[in-house]
Amino acid sequence: MPLHLEIVTPEKRAFTGDVDEVIVPGSEGELGILPHHAPLISTLGQGVLRVKSGGQEQEFAIFGGFLQVRPDRVVVLAETADVASEIDLERAERARREAEHAIEGAREPADMETARAALQRALIRIRLAERGARRPRGPHEAGRRHPDAHREEPPGGE
Protein backbone atom coordinates (compact mmCIF):
# COMPACT_ATOMS: atom_id res chain seq x y z
CA MET A 1 0.00 0.00 0.00
CA PRO A 2 1.51 3.31 -0.99
CA LEU A 3 1.69 6.22 1.36
CA HIS A 4 -0.09 9.37 0.28
CA LEU A 5 2.11 12.36 0.99
CA GLU A 6 1.23 16.03 0.92
CA ILE A 7 3.77 18.77 1.49
CA VAL A 8 2.00 22.09 1.93
CA THR A 9 3.33 25.56 2.71
CA PRO A 10 1.34 28.75 3.31
CA GLU A 11 2.21 29.82 -0.21
CA LYS A 12 1.67 26.65 -2.17
CA ARG A 13 1.26 22.89 -2.33
CA ALA A 14 4.82 21.73 -2.84
CA PHE A 15 4.19 18.03 -3.34
CA THR A 16 1.31 15.58 -3.52
CA GLY A 17 1.51 11.98 -4.52
CA ASP A 18 1.93 8.36 -3.47
CA VAL A 19 5.34 7.43 -2.13
CA ASP A 20 7.06 4.42 -0.52
CA GLU A 21 8.80 6.17 2.31
CA VAL A 22 9.35 9.65 3.63
CA ILE A 23 12.12 10.75 5.99
CA VAL A 24 11.22 13.90 7.87
CA PRO A 25 13.42 16.16 9.99
CA GLY A 26 11.32 16.15 13.17
CA SER A 27 12.18 18.52 15.99
CA GLU A 28 13.21 15.52 18.12
CA GLY A 29 15.25 13.85 15.40
CA GLU A 30 14.72 12.30 12.00
CA LEU A 31 11.57 10.27 11.46
CA GLY A 32 11.29 7.62 8.81
CA ILE A 33 7.68 6.98 7.89
CA LEU A 34 6.54 3.88 6.06
CA PRO A 35 2.98 2.84 5.20
CA HIS A 36 0.84 1.75 8.19
CA HIS A 37 2.65 4.07 10.54
CA ALA A 38 0.79 4.78 13.79
CA PRO A 39 -1.09 8.11 13.92
CA LEU A 40 1.40 10.78 14.89
CA ILE A 41 1.60 14.53 15.26
CA SER A 42 4.96 16.17 15.56
CA THR A 43 6.68 19.49 15.14
CA LEU A 44 9.34 19.81 12.47
CA GLY A 45 12.88 21.02 12.78
CA GLN A 46 15.04 22.36 10.01
CA GLY A 47 16.72 20.11 7.53
CA VAL A 48 16.25 17.90 4.56
CA LEU A 49 13.09 15.95 3.89
CA ARG A 50 13.59 12.91 1.67
CA VAL A 51 10.84 11.29 -0.35
CA LYS A 52 11.43 7.82 -1.75
CA SER A 53 9.20 6.35 -4.40
CA GLY A 54 9.95 3.62 -6.90
CA GLY A 55 13.70 3.76 -6.31
CA GLN A 56 13.77 7.51 -6.88
CA GLU A 57 14.59 9.98 -4.22
CA GLN A 58 13.53 13.60 -4.02
CA GLU A 59 14.79 16.08 -1.48
CA PHE A 60 13.23 19.19 0.01
CA ALA A 61 14.74 21.80 2.29
CA ILE A 62 12.29 22.20 5.16
CA PHE A 63 12.18 24.85 7.87
CA GLY A 64 9.89 24.34 10.82
CA GLY A 65 6.26 23.37 10.73
CA PHE A 66 4.16 20.36 11.58
CA LEU A 67 3.72 16.75 10.62
CA GLN A 68 0.53 14.75 10.79
CA VAL A 69 0.51 11.03 10.08
CA ARG A 70 -2.78 9.21 9.57
CA PRO A 71 -3.04 5.59 8.44
CA ASP A 72 -3.74 6.58 4.86
CA ARG A 73 -1.72 9.73 4.46
CA VAL A 74 1.09 11.94 5.68
CA VAL A 75 0.74 15.71 5.80
CA VAL A 76 3.77 17.95 6.11
CA LEU A 77 2.91 21.56 6.88
CA ALA A 78 6.19 23.37 6.39
CA GLU A 79 6.90 27.06 6.53
CA THR A 80 8.90 26.70 3.36
CA ALA A 81 9.73 23.67 1.26
CA ASP A 82 12.19 23.96 -1.60
CA VAL A 83 12.90 21.17 -4.05
CA ALA A 84 16.65 20.62 -4.22
CA SER A 85 16.71 21.18 -7.98
CA GLU A 86 14.96 24.53 -7.69
CA ILE A 87 17.32 26.05 -5.16
CA ASP A 88 19.24 28.98 -6.53
CA LEU A 89 22.71 28.52 -5.07
CA GLU A 90 23.78 32.07 -5.83
CA ARG A 91 20.73 33.50 -4.12
CA ALA A 92 21.27 31.26 -1.11
CA GLU A 93 24.92 32.39 -0.88
CA ARG A 94 23.78 35.99 -1.05
CA ALA A 95 21.21 35.34 1.66
CA ARG A 96 23.93 33.79 3.81
CA ARG A 97 26.17 36.83 3.47
CA GLU A 98 23.27 39.16 4.22
CA ALA A 99 22.31 37.14 7.28
CA GLU A 100 25.90 37.11 8.56
CA HIS A 101 26.02 40.83 8.07
CA ALA A 102 22.72 41.26 9.90
CA ILE A 103 23.96 39.21 12.86
CA GLU A 104 26.98 41.50 13.22
CA GLY A 105 24.83 44.59 13.07
CA ALA A 106 21.93 43.32 15.18
CA ARG A 107 21.18 45.33 18.31
CA GLU A 108 17.90 43.92 19.55
CA PRO A 109 17.48 40.25 20.42
CA ALA A 110 14.53 39.96 18.03
CA ASP A 111 16.66 41.13 15.08
CA MET A 112 19.33 38.67 16.10
CA GLU A 113 16.80 35.88 16.17
CA THR A 114 15.48 36.59 12.67
CA ALA A 115 18.98 36.94 11.29
CA ARG A 116 20.03 33.63 12.86
CA ALA A 117 17.01 31.88 11.40
CA ALA A 118 17.76 33.38 7.98
CA LEU A 119 21.36 32.21 8.20
CA GLN A 120 20.31 28.70 9.11
CA ARG A 121 17.87 28.62 6.21
CA ALA A 122 20.55 29.77 3.82
CA LEU A 123 23.00 27.16 5.09
CA ILE A 124 20.56 24.28 4.65
CA ARG A 125 19.71 25.47 1.14
CA ILE A 126 23.38 25.71 0.24
CA ARG A 127 24.10 22.28 1.63
CA LEU A 128 21.27 20.72 -0.33
CA ALA A 129 22.11 22.52 -3.56
CA GLU A 130 25.80 21.63 -3.30
CA ARG A 131 25.08 18.00 -2.60
CA GLY A 132 22.91 17.92 -5.71
CA ALA A 133 25.71 19.43 -7.77
CA ARG A 134 28.48 17.20 -6.40
CA ARG A 135 26.83 13.95 -7.34
CA PRO A 136 28.46 11.99 -10.15
CA ARG A 137 26.75 12.52 -13.49
CA GLY A 138 26.86 10.88 -16.87
CA PRO A 139 28.41 12.83 -19.76
CA HIS A 140 25.04 13.57 -21.35
CA GLU A 141 23.44 14.66 -18.15
CA ALA A 142 26.11 17.05 -16.99
CA GLY A 143 24.09 20.10 -17.85
CA ARG A 144 20.77 18.92 -16.43
CA ARG A 145 19.46 20.61 -13.35
CA HIS A 146 17.57 17.71 -11.89
CA PRO A 147 19.53 16.10 -9.04
CA ASP A 148 18.10 12.68 -9.74
CA ALA A 149 19.41 12.66 -13.28
CA HIS A 150 22.34 10.49 -12.24
CA ARG A 151 20.10 7.70 -10.98
CA GLU A 152 21.50 4.28 -11.85
CA GLU A 153 18.55 1.99 -11.23
CA PRO A 154 15.66 2.04 -13.63
CA PRO A 155 12.42 3.22 -11.96
CA GLY A 156 10.50 0.53 -10.18
CA GLY A 157 13.29 -2.03 -10.57
CA GLU A 158 13.34 -4.07 -7.40
Place this chain on the structure above:
Amino acid sequence: MPSQRDIRRRITASRNIRQITRAMQFVAASKLRRAQESTLAARPYSDLLDEILADLASVLGGDEHPLLSRRDEGKRLIVLITSDRGLAGALNTNAVRFVSNEIIEHTGELELVSIGRKGRDAMRRAQVPIVAHFAGLGDRPSLADILPLARLIADEYEACTYNQVDVVFTRFISTLVQRADMVQLLPIKPSLDTRGIPGSQFIFEPAPDKVLNELLPRYLATRLFQAALESTASFFSSQMVAMKNATDNADELIEDLTLSYNKARQANITRELIEIASGAQAR
Protein backbone atom coordinates in the same frame (compact mmCIF):
# COMPACT_ATOMS: atom_id res chain seq x y z
CA MET B 1 -24.86 76.51 -25.55
CA PRO B 2 -21.14 75.79 -25.07
CA SER B 3 -18.87 76.75 -27.89
CA GLN B 4 -17.31 74.25 -30.25
CA ARG B 5 -13.92 74.73 -28.70
CA ASP B 6 -15.23 74.02 -25.19
CA ILE B 7 -16.83 70.81 -26.33
CA ARG B 8 -13.70 69.73 -28.14
CA ARG B 9 -11.66 70.32 -25.01
CA ARG B 10 -14.03 68.20 -22.97
CA ILE B 11 -13.87 65.38 -25.50
CA THR B 12 -10.07 65.34 -25.33
CA ALA B 13 -10.13 65.34 -21.53
CA SER B 14 -12.62 62.44 -21.45
CA ARG B 15 -10.47 60.50 -23.90
CA ASN B 16 -7.42 60.94 -21.69
CA ILE B 17 -9.32 59.80 -18.63
CA ARG B 18 -10.65 56.81 -20.50
CA GLN B 19 -7.12 55.85 -21.45
CA ILE B 20 -6.03 55.89 -17.81
CA THR B 21 -9.02 54.02 -16.44
CA ARG B 22 -8.71 51.41 -19.15
CA ALA B 23 -5.03 50.89 -18.36
CA MET B 24 -5.85 50.58 -14.66
CA GLN B 25 -8.56 48.09 -15.47
CA PHE B 26 -6.13 45.83 -17.29
CA VAL B 27 -3.42 46.16 -14.66
CA ALA B 28 -5.93 45.26 -11.94
CA ALA B 29 -7.16 42.30 -13.98
CA SER B 30 -3.70 40.82 -14.34
CA LYS B 31 -2.84 41.40 -10.69
CA LEU B 32 -6.16 39.90 -9.70
CA ARG B 33 -5.26 36.67 -11.44
CA ARG B 34 -2.12 36.31 -9.33
CA ALA B 35 -3.83 37.38 -6.12
CA GLN B 36 -6.63 34.92 -6.73
CA GLU B 37 -4.15 32.11 -7.31
CA SER B 38 -2.29 32.78 -4.08
CA THR B 39 -5.55 33.02 -2.15
CA LEU B 40 -6.57 29.60 -3.41
CA ALA B 41 -3.07 28.18 -2.92
CA ALA B 42 -3.07 29.19 0.74
CA ARG B 43 -6.33 27.45 1.58
CA PRO B 44 -5.03 23.85 1.90
CA TYR B 45 -2.46 24.96 4.46
CA SER B 46 -4.98 26.62 6.72
CA ASP B 47 -7.46 23.75 6.32
CA LEU B 48 -4.84 21.19 7.32
CA LEU B 49 -3.68 23.32 10.21
CA ASP B 50 -7.30 23.42 11.37
CA GLU B 51 -7.31 19.63 11.30
CA ILE B 52 -4.17 19.24 13.38
CA LEU B 53 -5.52 21.72 15.89
CA ALA B 54 -8.74 19.72 16.14
CA ASP B 55 -6.71 16.55 16.84
CA LEU B 56 -4.77 18.37 19.53
CA ALA B 57 -7.81 19.98 21.07
CA SER B 58 -9.53 16.62 21.50
CA VAL B 59 -6.66 15.48 23.71
CA LEU B 60 -6.25 18.66 25.66
CA GLY B 61 -8.87 20.55 27.60
CA GLY B 62 -9.72 24.17 26.90
CA ASP B 63 -7.30 26.10 29.04
CA GLU B 64 -3.89 24.67 28.28
CA HIS B 65 -2.74 27.76 26.51
CA PRO B 66 -3.41 31.46 27.14
CA LEU B 67 -4.43 31.93 23.51
CA LEU B 68 -7.29 29.47 24.03
CA SER B 69 -8.57 30.82 27.32
CA ARG B 70 -11.62 33.03 27.55
CA ARG B 71 -11.83 35.86 30.00
CA ASP B 72 -14.00 38.85 30.74
CA GLU B 73 -11.60 41.56 31.74
CA GLY B 74 -9.79 43.54 29.08
CA LYS B 75 -10.66 45.49 25.99
CA ARG B 76 -11.63 44.35 22.55
CA LEU B 77 -9.28 44.64 19.60
CA ILE B 78 -10.24 44.80 15.94
CA VAL B 79 -7.75 44.37 13.13
CA LEU B 80 -9.01 46.22 10.07
CA ILE B 81 -7.56 45.26 6.71
CA THR B 82 -8.07 47.76 3.90
CA SER B 83 -6.05 48.85 0.91
CA ASP B 84 -3.52 51.67 0.70
CA ARG B 85 -4.88 53.00 -2.55
CA GLY B 86 -8.41 53.90 -3.50
CA LEU B 87 -10.23 53.85 -6.84
CA ALA B 88 -11.69 50.51 -5.92
CA GLY B 89 -15.39 51.20 -5.66
CA ALA B 90 -17.05 50.67 -2.31
CA LEU B 91 -14.46 48.16 -1.06
CA ASN B 92 -12.85 50.17 1.72
CA THR B 93 -16.04 52.01 2.62
CA ASN B 94 -17.78 48.70 3.23
CA ALA B 95 -15.02 47.38 5.48
CA VAL B 96 -14.95 50.63 7.44
CA ARG B 97 -18.73 50.68 7.77
CA PHE B 98 -18.61 47.12 9.08
CA VAL B 99 -16.29 48.22 11.87
CA SER B 100 -18.41 51.29 12.61
CA ASN B 101 -21.49 49.10 13.01
CA GLU B 102 -19.58 46.81 15.37
CA ILE B 103 -18.57 49.81 17.44
CA ILE B 104 -22.12 51.08 17.66
CA GLU B 105 -23.58 47.67 18.54
CA HIS B 106 -20.98 46.67 21.09
CA THR B 107 -20.16 49.70 23.08
CA GLY B 108 -17.32 49.34 25.49
CA GLU B 109 -13.65 49.72 25.31
CA LEU B 110 -12.28 49.00 21.92
CA GLU B 111 -8.99 49.52 20.14
CA LEU B 112 -7.94 49.10 16.56
CA VAL B 113 -4.98 47.87 14.55
CA SER B 114 -5.06 48.99 10.95
CA ILE B 115 -3.45 47.43 7.92
CA GLY B 116 -3.69 49.74 4.94
CA ARG B 117 -3.90 53.50 4.80
CA LYS B 118 -7.58 53.88 3.87
CA GLY B 119 -8.81 52.13 6.99
CA ARG B 120 -6.47 54.07 9.23
CA ASP B 121 -7.59 57.42 7.82
CA ALA B 122 -11.27 56.59 8.22
CA MET B 123 -10.85 55.29 11.76
CA ARG B 124 -8.78 58.28 12.74
CA ARG B 125 -11.63 60.51 11.59
CA ALA B 126 -14.03 58.42 13.66
CA GLN B 127 -11.66 58.89 16.61
CA VAL B 128 -11.20 55.22 17.34
CA PRO B 129 -7.93 54.65 19.22
CA ILE B 130 -5.43 53.04 16.85
CA VAL B 131 -2.75 51.11 18.70
CA ALA B 132 -0.71 50.09 15.69
CA HIS B 133 -0.66 50.71 11.97
CA PHE B 134 0.92 48.60 9.30
CA ALA B 135 1.41 50.07 5.85
CA GLY B 136 -0.31 48.16 3.09
CA LEU B 137 0.83 44.71 2.19
CA GLY B 138 1.50 45.46 -1.45
CA ASP B 139 0.35 43.32 -4.31
CA ARG B 140 1.53 40.03 -2.90
CA PRO B 141 1.35 39.75 0.85
CA SER B 142 3.73 37.18 2.30
CA LEU B 143 3.46 35.38 5.59
CA ALA B 144 6.64 37.12 6.74
CA ASP B 145 4.82 40.49 6.48
CA ILE B 146 2.11 39.22 8.82
CA LEU B 147 4.28 37.63 11.49
CA PRO B 148 5.15 40.82 13.42
CA LEU B 149 1.47 41.70 13.72
CA ALA B 150 0.55 38.16 14.78
CA ARG B 151 3.24 38.26 17.46
CA LEU B 152 2.07 41.64 18.70
CA ILE B 153 -1.52 40.46 19.01
CA ALA B 154 -0.55 37.22 20.76
CA ASP B 155 1.70 39.04 23.24
CA GLU B 156 -0.97 41.60 24.07
CA TYR B 157 -3.60 38.92 24.47
CA GLU B 158 -1.40 36.90 26.78
CA ALA B 159 -0.75 40.05 28.79
CA CYS B 160 -4.56 40.27 29.30
CA THR B 161 -4.83 43.64 27.57
CA TYR B 162 -7.61 42.27 25.40
CA ASN B 163 -10.36 39.74 25.88
CA GLN B 164 -11.23 39.29 22.24
CA VAL B 165 -9.49 39.97 18.95
CA ASP B 166 -11.32 40.05 15.62
CA VAL B 167 -10.19 40.74 12.11
CA VAL B 168 -12.35 42.66 9.63
CA PHE B 169 -11.46 42.06 6.03
CA THR B 170 -13.08 41.72 2.62
CA ARG B 171 -13.84 38.16 1.70
CA PHE B 172 -13.26 37.29 -1.92
CA ILE B 173 -16.28 35.38 -3.16
CA SER B 174 -16.03 35.99 -6.89
CA THR B 175 -14.81 38.66 -9.27
CA LEU B 176 -18.13 40.46 -8.89
CA VAL B 177 -18.91 39.71 -5.25
CA GLN B 178 -16.75 40.70 -2.30
CA ARG B 179 -18.14 40.98 1.18
CA ALA B 180 -16.81 42.68 4.28
CA ASP B 181 -16.60 40.07 6.99
CA MET B 182 -15.40 39.56 10.53
CA VAL B 183 -13.61 36.53 11.94
CA GLN B 184 -12.67 35.98 15.55
CA LEU B 185 -8.92 35.48 15.97
CA LEU B 186 -8.59 35.17 19.73
CA PRO B 187 -9.43 33.26 21.83
CA ILE B 188 -8.85 30.52 19.29
CA LYS B 189 -11.81 28.17 18.91
CA PRO B 190 -10.62 24.80 17.64
CA SER B 191 -13.02 22.83 15.50
CA LEU B 192 -14.20 19.58 17.04
CA ASP B 193 -14.01 17.33 14.00
CA THR B 194 -11.11 14.88 14.25
CA ARG B 195 -12.15 13.01 11.11
CA GLY B 196 -12.55 9.52 12.41
CA ILE B 197 -9.50 9.11 14.59
CA PRO B 198 -9.90 10.06 18.24
CA GLY B 199 -7.06 12.34 19.28
CA SER B 200 -6.09 9.92 22.03
CA GLN B 201 -4.75 7.52 19.38
CA PHE B 202 -2.18 9.96 18.16
CA ILE B 203 1.41 9.85 19.29
CA PHE B 204 2.65 13.35 19.99
CA GLU B 205 6.22 14.34 19.59
CA PRO B 206 7.05 16.33 21.70
CA ALA B 207 4.21 16.30 24.28
CA PRO B 208 0.80 17.67 23.15
CA ASP B 209 1.13 20.91 25.11
CA LYS B 210 4.51 21.62 23.52
CA VAL B 211 3.13 21.02 20.04
CA LEU B 212 0.24 23.32 20.95
CA ASN B 213 2.68 26.05 22.02
CA GLU B 214 4.20 25.98 18.57
CA LEU B 215 0.99 25.55 16.68
CA LEU B 216 -1.18 28.29 18.11
CA PRO B 217 0.95 31.32 17.12
CA ARG B 218 1.27 29.82 13.67
CA TYR B 219 -2.45 29.24 13.49
CA LEU B 220 -3.09 32.86 14.39
CA ALA B 221 -0.64 34.07 11.75
CA THR B 222 -2.19 31.81 9.13
CA ARG B 223 -5.67 33.15 9.86
CA LEU B 224 -4.44 36.71 9.48
CA PHE B 225 -2.51 35.83 6.35
CA GLN B 226 -5.58 34.28 4.79
CA ALA B 227 -7.58 37.43 5.59
CA ALA B 228 -4.86 39.57 4.02
CA LEU B 229 -4.81 37.46 0.86
CA GLU B 230 -8.58 37.59 0.53
CA SER B 231 -8.53 41.36 0.96
CA THR B 232 -5.86 41.75 -1.70
CA ALA B 233 -7.79 39.66 -4.19
CA SER B 234 -10.94 41.62 -3.34
CA PHE B 235 -9.13 44.90 -3.84
CA PHE B 236 -8.01 44.04 -7.34
CA SER B 237 -11.33 42.65 -8.45
CA SER B 238 -13.16 45.63 -6.98
CA GLN B 239 -10.75 47.99 -8.69
CA MET B 240 -11.08 46.16 -11.95
CA VAL B 241 -14.86 46.45 -11.89
CA ALA B 242 -14.75 50.11 -10.81
CA MET B 243 -12.35 50.97 -13.61
CA LYS B 244 -14.40 49.06 -16.14
CA ASN B 245 -17.44 51.13 -15.16
CA ALA B 246 -15.41 54.32 -15.40
CA THR B 247 -14.21 53.38 -18.87
CA ASP B 248 -17.77 52.60 -19.98
CA ASN B 249 -18.98 55.91 -18.59
CA ALA B 250 -16.23 57.75 -20.42
CA ASP B 251 -17.28 56.03 -23.65
CA GLU B 252 -20.84 57.20 -23.14
CA LEU B 253 -19.77 60.71 -22.29
CA ILE B 254 -17.56 60.96 -25.37
CA GLU B 255 -20.45 59.78 -27.53
CA ASP B 256 -22.80 62.43 -26.12
CA LEU B 257 -20.20 65.17 -26.43
CA THR B 258 -19.40 64.21 -30.00
CA LEU B 259 -23.08 64.50 -30.85
CA SER B 260 -23.33 67.97 -29.32
CA TYR B 261 -20.11 68.98 -31.05
CA ASN B 262 -21.47 67.95 -34.43
CA LYS B 263 -24.74 69.74 -33.74
CA ALA B 264 -22.91 72.93 -32.81
CA ARG B 265 -20.74 72.64 -35.91
CA GLN B 266 -23.76 72.08 -38.13
CA ALA B 267 -25.57 75.06 -36.59
CA ASN B 268 -22.54 77.21 -37.29
CA ILE B 269 -22.37 76.16 -40.92
CA THR B 270 -26.07 76.73 -41.40
CA ARG B 271 -25.81 80.19 -39.86
CA GLU B 272 -22.89 81.11 -42.09
CA LEU B 273 -24.76 79.91 -45.17
CA ILE B 274 -27.78 82.00 -44.24
CA GLU B 275 -25.53 85.01 -43.72
CA ILE B 276 -23.93 84.55 -47.13
CA ALA B 277 -27.29 83.98 -48.80
CA SER B 278 -28.90 87.00 -47.20
CA GLY B 279 -25.83 89.12 -47.99
CA ALA B 280 -26.09 88.14 -51.66
CA GLN B 281 -29.79 88.89 -51.71
CA ALA B 282 -29.31 92.32 -50.16
CA ARG B 283 -27.00 93.34 -52.99
